[in-house]
Amino acid sequence: MSELTGARQVVLVTTRYEGKDNIITLAWHTPLSFEPFLYGIVIGKERYSYALVSKSKIFCVNFIPAEMKEIAIKCGTVSGRDIDKFTAFGIEKEECKAIDCARIKNCLGYLECKVIKEVEVGDHAIFVGNVEREEYIKDGKRLYHITNSLFKSF
Ligand SMILES: Cc1cc2nc3c(=O)[nH]c(=O)nc-3n(C[C@H](O)[C@H](O)[C@H](O)COP(=O)(O)O)c2cc1C
Structure with a gap:
């Protein structure tokens, strides 16, 4: 399907529930509304992150530079049920200010979101997040996923 739908920007979404990051x-993932500023993420229901976001009602969208490709692949192939990805992959964290959640240091910017709605869509769910805080830190090349073996950066 992704050969047809084309390149999509890769982001890292951080979550926290009962102290576990x-x-x-x-x-x-996509912007959904200017006013209020709403941002949507789509997560498979079997993912550990689905359970975390569904329960905590918070998430942070971290826009990463293209050079974080290997980190993105690692975070996208193993589950937080089995390991602490921050520790295992040496990813530095900082604290969000508007929500009780970690965010990724050295990203290009981020959106701190509170879930206002969960929409079931087949085997995935859309979490609609109200953007409580946003920061654009710096410009930089982004990473785009086309297929699991084909990425582009620009
Ligand atoms: C480039 C890339 C993009 C991905 N996009 C999504 C996505 O949009 N939604 C989703 O549910 N999983 C996506 N995945 C898969 C999850 O990241 C992967 O299943 C991950 O291990 C789930 O981790 P968790 O169990 O700790 O939540 C993607 C993986 C990669 C490598």
Whole structure:
């Protein structure tokens, strides 16, 4: 399907529930509304992150530079059920300010979101997040997913 739908920007979404931090790699995410500023993420229901976001009602969208490709692939192939991805992959964290969640240091910018709605869509769910805080830190090349073996950066 992704050969047809084309390149999609890869982001890392951080979550926290009962003190446990996790990271999931996502290519399915989108702005939804200017006013209020709403941002949507799409997560498979079997993912550990699905359970975390569903319970905590918070998430942070971290826009990563292209050079974080290997980190994105690692965070997108193993589950936080089995490991602490921050520790295992040496990813530095900082604290969000508007939500109780970690965010990724050295990203290009981020959106701190509170879930206002969960929409079931087949085997995935869309979490609609109200953007409580946003920061654009710096410009930089982004990473785009086309297929699991084909990425582009620009
Ligand atoms: C480039 C890339 C993009 C991905 N995009 C999504 C996505 O949009 N939605 C999703 O549910 N999983 C996506 N995945 C798969 C999850 O990141 C992967 O299943 C991950 O291990 C789930 O981690 P968790 O169990 O800790 O939540 C993607 C993986 C990669 C490598």
